[in-house]
Amino acid sequence: MTDVCLIGSSDVVLRYELLSRETSREALSTYDLWEPYENAIALRTVSLGAAVSLLNDLDWYIVRFVDEVLVREPSVDDEEWLSRGLATQVRNDAVAPTDTDQFCKLYGLLEPEDGPPKPVEPLFAQRVDGELPTYDLRPEVEETMVVRVSEEEFAG
Secondary structure: OEEEEEEEOOOOOHHHHHHOOHHHHHHHOOOOOEOOOOOEEEEEEOOHHHHHHHHHHOHHHHHHHEEEEEEEOOOOOOOOEEEHHHHHHHHOOOOOHHHOOOEEEEEEEEOOOOOOOEEEEEEEEEOEOOEOOOOOOOOOOOEEEEEEOOHHHHHO
16 A cells, blocks of 8 residues: 655645545545645555556646645555655656665654644755764754655755
């Protein structure tokens, strides 16, 4: 099973924007939605191909309302997310799953009093000897979220 997570732009309420529009509501209607991060919607698909296909179907809404698109594929890693671009490359066999861990974006996770954590200020980093550097952009951050990105996304 492959997880998809859409993190909304700061100026919108993502759940409202996606579920108030007929096309996106219908596309999401067969999935159980949850909120792993503040202003985010996550769901589980049957495969990486199904995840990429759903994201393509939702592209009009993603462009307008979403800051970050994440995909978690267990055949790649159980805990780290992939960017949409990297997930598409893996699905298209342009990048092997074993070659996805070099370039990353680390998000600090702020833990609010109530509700899900809020991802803040990404730090682009490369693994050195299999290790990522410590997230140091905000001292109050105790946890991080790792998003693997393509070399193009890292350089861009």
